[in-house]
Amino acid sequence: MNLDNKYKGLITKKFNSFYLVQLNRDDNKNFKNIILCKIKKSLNFRNQLVFVGDEVIVEQIDLKTKRGTIQSVVKRNNLLERPAVANISDIYVICSVEEPKLNLSQVNRFLISAEKLGVEVSLVLTKCDLIKEEKRLFLIDKFQGWGYKAITLDPNNPEYFKKFLIELNKKKCSIFMGPSGVGKTTLLNRIIPGLKNTTASVSTKIKRGKNTTRNVELFPLSSSSYIVDTPGFNIQALEIDIRELPKLYTEIYEQVVNQGINCKFRNCLHINDQGCNLNKNFERYVFYKEMIESSKNHHYLIQED
Numbered sequence: 130m131n132l133d134n135k136y137k138g139l140i141t142k143k144f145n146s147f148y149l150v151q152l153n154r155d156d157n158k159n160f161k162n163i164i165l166c167k168i169k170k171s172l173n174f175r176n177q178l179v180f181v182g183d184e185v186i187v188e189q190i191d192l193k194t195k196r197g198t199i200q201s202v203v204k205r206n207n208l209l210e211r212p213a214v215a216n217i218s219d220i221y222v223i224c225s226v227e228e229p230k231l232n233l234s235q236v237n238r239f240l241i242s243a244e245k246l247g248v249e250v251s252l253v254l255t256k257c258d259l260i261k262e263e264k265r266l267f268l269i270d271k272f273q274g275w276g277y278k279a280i281t282l283d284p285n286n287p288e289y290f291k292k293f294l295i296e297l298n299k300k301k302c303s304i305f306m307g308p309s310g311v312g313k314t315t316l317l318n319r320i321i322p323g324l325k326n327t328t329a330s331v332s333t334k335i336k337r338g339k340n341t342t343r344n345v346e347l348f349p350l351s352s353s354s355y356i357v358d359t360p361g362f363n364i365q366a367l368e369i370d371i372r373e374l375p376k377l378y379t380e381i382y383e384q385v386v387n388q389g390i391n392c393k394f395r396n397c398l399h400i401n402d403q404g405c406n407l408n409k410n411f412e413r414y415v416f417y418k419e420m421i422e423s424s425k426n427h428h429y430l431i432q433e434d
């Protein structure tokens with residue numbers, strides 16, 4: 130869409146004060162799609178920050194040098210803070226069933242952190258080659274009870290991976306999150322063949338400090354589907370606002386919103402029995418209760434690879 134030499138585009142990478150912008154593909158077939166942009170001064174001045182994943186309007190496009198200027202941000206549905214990425218459509222929480230062992234409390238914390246963004250959250254269980262089929266089915270059943278249809282992956286069953294890839298291709302912008310060592314980098318490299326996530330070697334070469342900003346990048350799976358590559362950056366940020374918490378547990382949300390249960394007190398936290406009508410007979414209730422009780426001392430957990 131040409132708006133008098135203004136184009137819409139998507140920021141796929143950011144480094145220093147430069148941005149790579151993928152211009153809308155069906156605009157013009159002769160157009161080389163990716164251009165290098167800086168932000169218009171006034172936009173900078175108004176301190177409006179621009180992030181990877183933002184949809185932007187680009188102007189002053191120079192076709193020869195493939196340069197342009199970001200004029201404005203078109204829309205931002207959401208913004209993940211760490212890593213900083215805008216417009217995520219799907220979060221995949223990745224956990225391994227073994228090596229490292231599945232830790233249910235940790236899986237739950239990742240799921241709840243992910244739910245905070247308000248997008249679709251799915252659970253992926255990797256390394257199913259290390260467990261028996263009965264155990265895999267048992268886990269699928271367990272997480273069904275948590276409100277998640279777990280995707281299981283097993284290198285000995287490539288059809289699981291194919292199905293997952295078909296699903297990812299239908300999503301606008303997916304991101305993987307999960308603890309270290311569960312196979313996120315392995316999975317990303319399988320999804321985007323040729324992608325070399327050399328984080329480890331690069332960071333040892335440069336000896337980057339812990340607080341150094343790392344590059345985040347969007348990789349296209351198709352013309353309308355992207356996946357976020359977050360090199361060595363797997364964050365579990367859990368800042369609990371206890372009033373939000375009941376909405377983030379499907380088992381509670383279901384009862385309160387869909388079944389319309391009413392507790393005596395508005396904003397009931399479903400902890401005390403007095404006047405509470407929540408059916409607490411579900412597996413994650415113990416985790417829920419723990420989160421409410423420990424949230425007096427707010428958590429902000431950052432985990433890096």
Ligand SMILES: Nc1nc2c(ncn2[C@@H]2O[C@H](COP(=O)(O)OP(=O)(O)O)[C@@H](O)[C@H]2O)c(=O)[nH]1
Nearest residue numbers: 255256258284308309310311312313314315316
């Ligand atoms: N058995 C088994 N090992 C795997 C699988 N996927 C990855 N791994 C191994 O798990 C380790 C951690 O993988 P990596 O992708 O670096 O995990 P990340 O920290 O989540 O990025 C590596 O030694 C991988 O070879 C799998 O499906 N099955």
Ligand SMILES: [Mg+2]
Nearest residue numbers: 313314361434
């Ligand atoms: Mg990794």
Ligand SMILES: [Zn+2]
Nearest residue numbers: 392397399405
């Ligand atoms: Zn209640």
